[in-house]
Amino acid sequence: MSPSTDAEFPASTTPADVPATTAPAAATPSRSPAAGRLAVLAVMLGIFSIVTTEILPIGLLTTIGAEFGVSDGQAGLMLTAPGLLAAVAAPVVTVASARIDRRLLLCAFMALLTLANVLAATATAYGLVLVSRVLVGVTIGGFWSVGAGLAERLVRKESAARATAVIFAAVPLGSVFGVPAGTFLGNLAGWRTAFFVMAALSLGVSVALALAAPPLPVVQVTGPAVLAGMFRSATTRFALLMTFLVVPAHFGAYTYVTPFLERVTGVGPETVTVFLLVYGAAGIAGNFLAGAQVVRHPRATFGTAAALLAAATLLLPVLGRPAAGAVVLLIVWGVAYGAVPVASQTWFVRAAPHAPEAASVLFTASFQATLSAGALTGGAVVDRTSPSAVLVAGGTTALLAVAAAVTAHVRRQSR
Numbered sequence: 001m002s003p004s005t006d007a008e009f010p011a012s013t014t015p016a017d018v019p020a021t022t023a024p025a026a027a028t029p030s031r032s033p034a035a036g037r038l039a040v041l042a043v044m045l046g047i048f049s050i051v052t053t054e055i056l057p058i059g060l061l062t063t064i065g066a067e068f069g070v071s072d073g074q075a076g077l078m079l080t081a082p083g084l085l086a087a088v089a090a091p092v093v094t095v096a097s098a099r100i101d102r103r104l105l106l107c108a109f110m111a112l113l114t115l116a117n118v119l120a121a122t123a124t125a126y127g128l129v130l131v132s133r134v135l136v137g138v139t140i141g142g143f144w145s146v147g148a149g150l151a152e153r154l155v156r157k158e159s160a161a162r163a164t165a166v167i168f169a170a171v172p173l174g175s176v177f178g179v180p181a182g183t184f185l186g187n188l189a190g191w192r193t194a195f196f197v198m199a200a201l202s203l204g205v206s207v208a209l210a211l212a213a214p215p216l217p218v219v220q221v222t223g224p225a226v227l228a229g230m231f232r233s234a235t236t237r238f239a240l241l242m243t244f245l246v247v248p249a250h251f252g253a254y255t256y257v258t259p260f261l262e263r264v265t266g267v268g269p270e271t272v273t274v275f276l277l278v279y280g281a282a283g284i285a286g287n288f289l290a291g292a293q294v295v296r297h298p299r300a301t302f303g304t305a306a307a308l309l310a311a312a313t314l315l316l317p318v319l320g321r322p323a324a325g326a327v328v329l330l331i332v333w334g335v336a337y338g339a340v341p342v343a344s345q346t347w348f349v350r351a352a353p354h355a356p357e358a359a360s361v362l363f364t365a366s367f368q369a370t371l372s373a374g375a376l377t378g379g380a381v382v383d384r385t386s387p388s389a390v391l392v393a394g395g396t397t398a399l400l401a402v403a404a405a406v407t408a409h410v411r412r413q414s415r
Contacts, residue, residue: 036155038212040163043147043154045205046110047170050140052178053117053198054082059183059276060191061258063269067191068126072259072387073379078133079255080379083372085137086144090365091227093142094357102146102216103209109143110206117199121192137368144364145357152356153216165291171341172283180277187269226358230351236362238299238408239347243366245401246306247344248374250337253313253394255375257330260316260387265326278327279334286338294339294346302343303405306398308336314395317388341367 057064057078065075097105116135123129151163182194230236261272286305294301312333320326348363349356378390 033156033159035212035214036159036163039154039214040151040166042205042208042212043106043150044167044170045201046106046143046147046209047167048174048178049110049113049198049202049205050136050143051171051174052182053113053136053195053202054140055079055174055179056182056194056198058255059179059258059273060186060194061256062262063186063191064129068129070126071383072256073383074126076255076375076379076382077130079251079375080372081130081133082137082140083251083368083370083375085134086140087365087369087372089138089141090145090361090368093138094145094361095224095227097142097146102150103213105146106143106209106213107206109139109146110202110209113139113143114199114202114206117195117202121195121199140368141364145361150216154213168342168345169284169287172280172287172338177280180273180280183269183273183276187273226352226355227361230348230355230358230362233351235347236351239344239351239363240366241404242302242306242347242401243344243363244370245397245404246302246309246340247367247370248377249306249313249394249397249401250309250340250374251371252374252378252381252397253391254333254337255378256382256387256390259382260320260391261326264317264388265320265323267323267326271323275327275330279330282331282334283338286335287342288338289335290339290342294343298343298346298350299405299409301339302347303402303409305336305339305343306401306405308332309340310395310398310402312336312395313391313398316391 057075061072061075061078064078065072112135116132116139119132119135120129123132147167151167152160155163182198185197186194257276258272261267261275262269267275290301290305312329316326316329316333320329344367345359345363348359352359374394378394381393382390
C-alpha cells in the first residue's frame with residue numbers, strides 16, 4: 001500500500017456536504033492558558049474514567065463470571081451493553097440537549113458514571129451488574145459526543161491541536177494504567193473494590209469539571225439534518241466501513257484475551273495483569289505514531305493498523321502458547337489498536353471540519369455500536385468453541401478491513 005497524502009480526503013468534504021448549523025462558530029477563549037490547561041485535564045480525566053470503566057471487565061471477566069455463575073460469553077455482555085447504549089445515546093442525547101450548557105452536561109454524565117460504578121460494586125445479582133453497564137453506555141454516548149470536540153473552546157486556537165491530542169490520550173491511558181491497575185486491585189482486594197475506586201474517581205472528576213471548566217453555552221446546534229448530511233460524504237462512508245470492520249475485529253477478540261492467556265498460554269492472574277500493562281503501553285506508542293502519520297497518510301495509517309491487528313490475532317493461537325510469544329504479539333496488537341481511534345476520528349472530522357460535535361457523534365455511535373457487536377459475536381463464538389477460535393475470527397475480519405483500504409486506494413489511483 002503506497003503512502004497517501006491529504007489529497008486522499010476528497011473534495012466532497014467541504015462544508016457544502018453537511019447542512020449549516022444555526023449558530024456561529026465558537027469564539028477564541030479569553031481565559032488564561034493555565035485555566036485552559038486545567039479544563040483540558042479535567043475533560044481528559046473524564047474520558048479516562050469512562051474508558052477505564054468501560055473496559056475494566058476485560059481484566060476481571062473470569063472473576064466476575066465465576067462469582068455469578070455465568071459463562072465467559074455471558075460475562076462479555078458487560079462489554080456489549082455499554083456499547084449498544086452508547087451507540088443510541090450519542091445522537092439522541094446530543095440532539096435532545098442541543099441547547100444545554102456543555103459544562104453542565106459533562107458534570108451530569110460523570111455523576112451518572114459514579115452511580116453506575118457504585119451499582120456494579122454493590123450488585124447482588126448479575127442482572128444488576130448489567131443495569132450498571134447500561135448507565136455506563138449512556139454516559140459514554142453523551143460525554144464522548146460533547147467532550148471530544150471541546151478543545152478549541154477550552155484553549156486558544158494555536159493550542160487546540162495539542163489539547164485535542166491530550167484529551168484523546170485518555171483512550172490508551174485507560175488501557176495502560178486503568179485496566180491493569182483495576183485488574184491488579186481486583187485480584188488483590190476483590191473486583192468490587194475496583195469499581196468502588198472508579199466511583200470515587202468519577203465523582204472527583206465531576207467536581208473538577210465544575211470548578212475548572214468555563215461555562216460552555218451552545219454555539220453550534222447539532223440537529224438531525226446535520227447528522228444526516230454527513231452520510232453524503234465519501235469520506236464519512238469510508239470511515240464507517242473501516243470502523244465497522246476493524247473495531248469489532250479488535251473487541252471480538254480482545255474481550256476474551258484473559259481466558260486465552262489463562263487457559264492457552266497458561267499464566268496466572270498476576271501475569272495477565274502484567275501482559276495487559278505491556279499491551280497498553282504499546283497502545284500509547286501506537287496512538288502517538290498514528291497521530292504523527294494520519295494527517296499525511298490517512299488511508300495507509302488505517303490500513304496498516306488493520307494489517308498489524310490481523311497478524312497479531314491470527315498468530316496468537318499458534319505462537320502465543322509460550323509466554324514470550326504472547327507478549328511479543330500483544331505488543332504488536334497494542335501498537336495496531338492504539339492507531340485505530342485516532343485514525344477513525346480523523347476521517348470523521350475531515351468529513352465535517354466545520355461541525356466537530358456532529359463528527360464526534362457519528363464517531364462515537366459507530367465506534368460503540370461495532371464495539372458491542374464484536375464483543376457479542378465473540379461471546380457467542382467463545383461459548384461454542386474456544387478463545388483461540390475467537391482470535392482467528394477477529395483476525396479474519398481485520399483482513400477484510402485491509403482489503404477495503406487497498407481497494408479504496410486502487411480505485412482512487414485509477415480515477
